[in-house]
Amino acid sequence: MRILLVEDERRLAQVLARGLGLDGFVVDVANDGRAGFLLARTGGYDAMVLDLMLPAMSGLEVCRALRAQDVVTPILVLTARDAERDEVGSLAAGADDYLRKPFRYPVLLARLRSLLRRSPLVGGDVLQVGDLEVDTARRAVRRGGRDVPVTGREFALLEVLARAHGAVLSKEAILVAAWPGEADDVNLVEARMSGLRRKVDLAFDRRSLETVRGAGYRLVDDQAAPL
Ligand code: CA
Numbered sequence: 001m002r003i004l005l006v007e008d009e010r011r012l013a014q015v016l017a018r019g020l021g022l023d024g025f026v027v028d029v030a031n032d033g034r035a036g037f038l039l040a041r042t043g044g045y046d047a048m049v050l051d052l053m054l055p056a057m058s059g060l061e062v063c064r065a066l067r068a069q070d071v072v073t074p075i076l077v078l079t080a081r082d083a084e085r086d087e088v089g090s091l092a093a094g095a096d097d098y099l100r101k102p103f104r105y106p107v108l109l110a111r112l113r114s115l116l117r118r119s120p121l122v123g124g125d126v127l128q129v130g131d132l133e134v135d136t137a138r139r140a141v142r143r144g145g146r147d148v149p150v151t152g153r154e155f156a157l158l159e160v161l162a163r164a165h166g167a168v169l170s171k172e173a174i175l176v177a178a179w180p181g182e183a184d185d186v187n188l189v190e191a192r193m194s195g196l197r198r199k200v201d202l203a204f205d206r207r208s209l210e211t212v213r214g215a216g217y218r219l220v221d222d223q224a225a226p227l
Pocket of ligand 1: 007008009051052053054
């Protein structure tokens with residue numbers, strides 16, 4: 001998925017772009033509002049992370065201008081600490097969500113994924129990885145046309161992996177994205193993963209949920225021809 005990051009603090013932009021890249025996103029960075037607006041206007045992005053205090057054009061102006069031109073790309077705004085007025089203002093200007101600086105990267109990632117989950121632009125209701133179908137409207141899983149009963153937590157975990165399009169996700173990233181605010185123990189990810197694997201893979205003699213040692217997990221089409 002393509003993300004546009006508009007942030008004039010170069011160091012922060014660099015760190016975020018690198019993190020998002022590792023989490024499987026394709027990231028373009030604009031360092032001022034005007035450049036961000038021009039890129040966003042192409043409509044080629046699945047979501048946008050937009051700082052408010054920017055040279056050339058403020059984040060609020062960018063937001064308003066995009067919405068005025070019917071660009072519906074979901075926008076996550078970054079606001080300064082204690083700037084409640086900016087938060088309300090950005091929602092009024094057409095942003096979808098906001099995050100207060102300073103923030104931790106996993107929180108940004110979780111907000112962004114949640115924004116993408118709600119986005120009408122992103123995919124249909126059914127995420128497909130090989131013959132595995134993750135139906136986000138019915139919250140149901142099928143493999144080769146057969147229903148696979150999973151728990152709510154297992155479903156959330158599988159959905160996060162399916163949306164990553166084969167990228168490796170760390171346990172911490174999965175934890176925050178799958179169950180935001182609910183749990184802080186990465187062992188939970190391991191426990192749910194083993195349950196999920198039993199149902200989705202072992203029951204079908206398959207290996208689509210991969211462990212990448214020292215890095216995390218990914219969901220792949222294990223029947224795809226090797227490159
Ligand atoms: Ca700024």
